[in-house]
Amino acid sequence: xxxxxxxxxxxxxxxxxxxxxxxxxxxxxxxxxxxxxxxxxxxxxxxxxxxxxxxxxxxxxxxxxxxxxxxxxxxxxxxxxxxxxxxxxxxxxxxxxxxxxxxxxxxxxxxxxxxxxxxxxxxxxxxxxxxxxxxxxxxxxxxxxxxxxxxxxxxxxxxxxxxxxxxxxxxxxxxxxxxxxxxxxxxxxxxxxxxxxxxxxxxxxxxxxxxxxxxxxxxxxxxxxxxxxxxxxxxxxxxxxxxxxxxxxxxxxxxxxxxxxxxxxxxxxx
Numbered sequence: 001x002x003x004x005x006x007x008x009x010x011x012x013x014x015x016x017x018x019x020x021x022x023x024x025x026x027x028x029x030x031x032x033x034x035x036x037x038x039x040x041x042x043x044x045x046x047x048x049x050x051x052x053x054x055x056x057x058x059x060x061x062x063x064x065x066x067x068x069x070x071x072x073x074x075x076x077x078x079x080x081x082x083x084x085x086x087x088x089x090x091x092x093x094x095x096x097x098x099x100x101x102x103x104x105x106x107x108x109x110x111x112x113x114x115x116x117x118x119x120x121x122x123x124x125x126x127x128x129x130x131x132x133x134x135x136x137x138x139x140x141x142x143x144x145x146x147x148x149x150x151x152x153x154x155x156x157x158x159x160x161x162x163x164x165x166x167x168x169x170x171x172x173x174x175x176x177x178x179x180x181x182x183x184x185x186x187x188x189x190x191x192x193x194x195x196x197x198x199x200x201x202x203x204x205x206x207x208x209x210x211x212x213x214x215x216x217x218x219x220x221x222x223x224x225x226x227x228x229x230x231x232x233x234x235x236x237x238x239x240x241x242x243x244x245x246x247x248x249x250x251x252x253x254x255x256x257x258x259x260x261x262x263x264x265x266x267x268x269x270x
Contacts (some may be wrong), residue, residue: 062157072203098140130183205229
C-alpha cells in the first residue's frame, strides 16, 4: 500500500491518540471536583451556641482562618471540637503551630487545629464530630489565644466551608461572625418556658456581664447550650447553671427556666 493511501488511516490513529490524551486530564479533573464536592459536612471547631469572629492573615501558607470568641466568653481555655469525624493525631511545632491536632476524615480530607493549650484525646484516637479534641491556647508562634483552623484536600488547603457554605476571608476580626451548631446533636438544646418578670439576659454566665436583652414576662425560649457560671440566689433558689438563649444571644440563670432540674436535661454544655 502506498504512503498516500495509508495516510488517512495514520491520521485517524493520531487523532484518536490525541483525543485520549485530552480526555484523560478532563476525566481526572472531573473526578477531583466530585471528590471535593463530596467533602464531609464540616461544622465550626467550637461548641454549640458559641459565637466567634474570624480573620485571615495574608502571610498564611494555606487558606486558614483564625477564630476568637465574640460572645463575651473567654477564648483561652475554650473547648476545640472536631469539625467532622475521623482519626486524630497529635503534633508539636515549637516555632510554628505549637500543640496541634490533625484529623484525617478519609477520602483525602484533613482538618488542622493549631496553638492548642492542651490535648483532650490521645494520638491515633477516632473522634466523633463535635467531640472535644483540645483547648484553645497560644502555643508556638502565636500572639494570643485563638483557634487556627484549616481544611485540606489531598494536602492542599481549601477555602473553608462550614455547613455547606463557604466562609469569607476578612483581613481583621469583627467583620464576620460564626455561631456554632457543632455538638448540638439531634436532641441537643430545645424549647423551654421561662418564668418571672424583668429577667435579664447577659452576654456571659456572669452577674457582671452586660445585659443584652430583658424578658418582660414568661415566654418561650430556645436553649442551645448551658454552662456553669456565677452562683445566683433568687426567688428562694440557688443555682450556678446558666442557659444560652438562641434568639436573645445571651445567658440567663437556670433559676428562670421553668424546669425542676438545676442542669437542664438534653441540653449540651457550652
